[in-house]
Amino acid sequence: MESLVRLSFYCFAAATIAFVASAACYLAYAIGRVRLRRRTMATSVGTTMVAHEASLEPAAVGVGRFATLLAWFGVVFQATSILLRTVAAGRLPLSNMYEFSTTFVLLAGVVYLLFERWYGVRQLGAIVLPLIVAMCAYIWVLPAELREVNALIPALQNRPLMTVHVSMAILAYATFAVAFAAAVLFLIANRWHVAWLPSPDLLDDLGYRAVTIGFPAMSLVLILGSVWAYRAWGTYWQWDPKETAALFTWLIYGVYLHTRSLRGWRGSRSAVILLVAFGAVVFTYFGNYVFGGLHAYGGV
Amino acid sequence: MVVDRIWRFFCSVRAAIAEITILAILVLAGTLRGSSVPQAIADIFPVTTPIINRWYAWDVFRSLPFAAILTLLAVAIAVCTINRAPGIWQAIAHPSVTTTHGFLRNAEISVLFVASMPADALAKQLESAMRGNRYRTLSEERNGEIHLYADRSRFSRLATFPFHLALIMILAGGIVGAAWGFRENEFYIPEGSVRELGHGTGLDVRLNDFSEVYREDGTALAYRSDVTLMRNGEPIQSGSMTVNNPLTVGDIVFYQSGFGQAVALRVEDSAGQVLFDDALPLGPFQSKLNPDAPAARMDFLPAGVALSVIAPDENPANAPELDTLHLRPGEMFFMIRPLGANSPITQPIGATVRQGESVQLGDLSLSFVRERRFSVLQVARNPGIPLFIAASVLLVGGLAITFYFPHRRVRGIVSTTQDGSVARLAPIARRDWSAKRVFEQLASDVGRRSGIDPELHVNEPASPTTGSGQRSAPSP
Numbered sequence: 001m002e003s004l005v006r007l008s009f010y011c012f013a014a015a016t017i018a019f020v021a022s023a024a025c026y027l028a029y030a031i032g033r034v035r036l037r038r039r040t041m042a043t044s045v046g047t048t049m050v051a052h053e054a055s056l057e058p059a060a061v062g063v064g065r066f067a068t069l070l071a072w073f074g075v076v077f078q079a080t081s082i083l084l085r086t087v088a089a090g091r092l093p094l095s096n097m098y099e100f101s102t103t104f105v106l107l108a109g110v111v112y113l114l115f116e117r118w119y120g121v122r123q124l125g126a127i128v129l130p131l132i133v134a135m136c137a138y139i140w141v142l143p144a145e146l147r148e149v150n151a152l153i154p155a156l157q158n159r160p161l162m163t164v165h166v167s168m169a170i171l172a173y174a175t176f177a178v179a180f181a182a183a184v185l186f187l188i189a190n191r192w193h194v195a196w197l198p199s200p201d202l203l204d205d206l207g208y209r210a211v212t213i214g215f216p217a218m219s220l221v222l223i224l225g226s227v228w229a230y231r232a233w234g235t236y237w238q239w240d241p242k243e244t245a246a247l248f249t250w251l252i253y254g255v256y257l258h259t260r261s262l263r264g265w266r267g268s269r270s271a272v273i274l275l276v277a278f279g280a281v282v283f284t285y286f287g288n289y290v291f292g293g294l295h296a297y298g299g300v
Numbered sequence: 301m302v303v304d305r306i307w308r309f310f311c312s313v314r315a316a317i318a319e320i321t322i323l324a325i326l327v328l329a330g331t332l333r334g335s336s337v338p339q340a341i342a343d344i345f346p347v348t349t350p351i352i353n354r355w356y357a358w359d360v361f362r363s364l365p366f367a368a369i370l371t372l373l374a375v376a377i378a379v380c381t382i383n384r385a386p387g388i389w390q391a392i393a394h395p396s397v398t399t400t401h402g403f404l405r406n407a408e409i410s411v412l413f414v415a416s417m418p419a420d421a422l423a424k425q426l427e428s429a430m431r432g433n434r435y436r437t438l439s440e441e442r443n444g445e446i447h448l449y450a451d452r453s454r455f456s457r458l459a460t461f462p463f464h465l466a467l468i469m470i471l472a473g474g475i476v477g478a479a480w481g482f483r484e485n486e487f488y489i490p491e492g493s494v495r496e497l498g499h500g501t502g503l504d505v506r507l508n509d510f511s512e513v514y515r516e517d518g519t520a521l522a523y524r525s526d527v528t529l530m531r532n533g534e535p536i537q538s539g540s541m542t543v544n545n546p547l548t549v550g551d552i553v554f555y556q557s558g559f560g561q562a563v564a565l566r567v568e569d570s571a572g573q574v575l576f577d578d579a580l581p582l583g584p585f586q587s588k589l590n591p592d593a594p595a596a597r598m599d600f601l602p603a604g605v606a607l608s609v610i611a612p613d614e615n616p617a618n619a620p621e622l623d624t625l626h627l628r629p630g631e632m633f634f635m636i637r638p639l640g641a642n643s644p645i646t647q648p649i650g651a652t653v654r655q656g657e658s659v660q661l662g663d664l665s666l667s668f669v670r671e672r673r674f675s676v677l678q679v680a681r682n683p684g685i686p687l688f689i690a691a692s693v694l695l696v697g698g699l700a701i702t703f704y705f706p707h708r709r710v711r712g713i714v715s716t717t718q719d720g721s722v723a724r725l726a727p728i729a730r731r732d733w734s735a736k737r738v739f740e741q742l743a744s745d746v747g748r749r750s751g752i753d754p755e756l757h758v759n760e761p762a763s764p765t766t767g768s769g770q771r772s773a774p775s776p
Contacts, residue, residue, distance in 0.1 A: 205733030
């Protein structure tokens with residue numbers, strides 16, 4: 001079992017490398033390339049004047065394709081890592097922050113690549129992949145003992161509910177990360193009208209579609225969490241900080257969805273709400289560091 | 301007039317957004333209250349300490365503002381639902397078929413079908429092709445032109461109702477559970493003891509056995525209570541429970557919550573009368589003699605003393621300087637203190653006792669019968685659970701239908717021309733990228749089915765910041 005766990009970590013290391021390289025390529029693709037031109041002009045008094053001109057141009061399509069390829073490599077390595085750990089533990093790796101975050105990295109990669117395929121928007125990777133890289137960095141700095149596979153504590157010994165409840169949370173966070181990236185790009189595209197960025201309408205729609213996956217998933221997180229709490233603790237809602245943080249996130253996305261039906265709110269204002277909502281996601285994700293309560297075992 | 305204004309307020313999406321935002325802020329305040337964040341703020345900015353202390357003292361989720369905003373939202377949902385229902389039903393059952401050339405011309409995307417056949421034949425062909433794409437089609441002749449309306453997934457517009465109804469049902473479930481149910485958070489019961497459940501159930505609980513399995517690091521891997529439920533002294537049901545596997549007896553559910561050390565104790569007064577002969581859970585009480593050790597306190601009011609029982613330290617390596625007793629395994633420290641004005645003793649008297657031995661403290665004879673364990677159960681009856689389950693199904697189902705089966709609508713006009721007829725179709729999809737892609741696919745498929753090449757026209761949409769925000773991708 002130990003060798004499987006070690007191999008799983010090596011696969012995660014390989015995935016990290018692939019994601020870092022992919023993020024760099026996506027950034028290069030989204031920012032474009034700086035083209036420098038040098039012009040020499042003769043003046044009427046017989047001297048020569050040299051002018052330098054810099055301009056931003058779209059990056060080569062190949063850079064984007066290479067970024068996607070590297071992201072797929074990362075996903076495959078990470079899927080292998082998760083698979084090996086699943087075999088070693090006899091369950092999906094979802095029980096502590098190390099396991100949760102490694103699975104999040106996988107799902108964020110998969111969700112992003114699916115959206116890239118559906119919408120044909122590679123520039124989104126310039127936001128999502130750095131987020132994935134940041135999560136990889138976070139996993140690397142987590143205490144090494146969390147990489148060990150341990151038996152589940154009694155409160156977590158409900159495999160079906162733990163699998164679905166936690167997986168839904170990861171799916172929700174992953175899709176919200178894509179929605180966040182779409183909102184950031186929307187605001188950039190809307191503010192500066194960068195020619196090679198996707199149209200704001202497309203980004204607005206992409207963000208909304210991501211939320212239409214994440215919001216039901218988040219609803220299921222709350223519902224299944226309640227069902228589990230009822231089975232384990234005898235009450236389906238305890239006002240536990242982690243529960244209420246998830247409720248807070250859900251409410252903010254609820255606000256976002258309502259603003260889309262308001263005249264003048266769809267677009268920039270909705271995008272700003274998506275940014276705030278993703279802040280709530282980050283707060284809920286890392287809340288275990290500051291929360292007490294019933295979810296304290298999931299800390300680190 | 302006033303009623304109208306109130307009605308409009310409750311129906312307003314802007315008001316709903318404000319209400320949800322206020323609720324979210326309160327939830328955030330309550331969440332942070334359960335964290336170390338306010339304390340960190342107070343540490344950095346000591347001037348905020350009084351506010352932070354008030355924040356920690358404010359039970360947000362049981363406060364009046366929280367209850368008020370929940371009530372307001374529930375009323376708004378109900379009123380809004382009643383208000384929207386006729387309009388939505390009208391759009392489903394009797395949509396307006398006619399449109400204008402202006403709408404079609406200015407649509408962000410439209411498609412032109414030019415044919416050499418008469419207008420009615422072209423309209424029929426287009427309708428047939430759209431029905432092949434699971435669109436309902438309606439047509440109406442006006443001023444020599446045929447107006448077309450087609451839509452798909454029209455009943456999905458109703459899904460907003462179960463979603464919003466679910467939110468009210470969840471609140472109702474909470475109220476029903478609180479009003480007609482009960483909840484015992486800490487039901488302590490030592491091994492071999494019988495405890496009355498109370499809450500009008502008429503039930504007694506006997507803990508027959510408690511067992512636990514530990515990991516190498518000393519933490520509990522699993523623990524189980526075997527209990528017998530009794531009514532009027534007669535057993536009615538036996539069963540076991542572990543964390544995540546509660547025991548259900550009728551509509552009452554027993555949950556395994558925790559466990560700890562207990563001591564079987566017999567206390568007699570100087571006349572030989574038995575004052576206590578049961579097991580006493582150790583743990584809820586903290587003694588100054590060793591704060592880390594499991595301990596318990598029991599008052600004997602007629603005898604005028606309070607008894608403290610302190611067990612050996614479970615982890616002697618942890619803060620050994622606090623342990624003033626240095627008890628060994630198998631020992632207990634008993635101490636009585638004066639209780640009340642007529643206490644027969646004036647100062648505390650204590651003694652260390654080994655298992656199976658007795659000791660005389662003041663007028664009391666105390667016997668340490670044996671060590672035992674106790675189990676902590678949670679017991680609940682919640683008649684709101686069926687409401688919660690039904691609400692969950694409605695909530696997720698409503699969301700799924702709203703998001704994944706959006707109502708797609710197309711309008712068009714078929715006109716007669718010199719060479720035959722021309723049809724222009726456009727979706728109701730302002731600034732809805734997905735709806736426009738769906739329409740493109742529809743146009744292409746209609747062209748393929750009807751054998752007429754579609755001519756797509758795309759108008760650049762207005763700037764997103766100035767757009768009208770017409771709703772085509774419905775929110776829940």
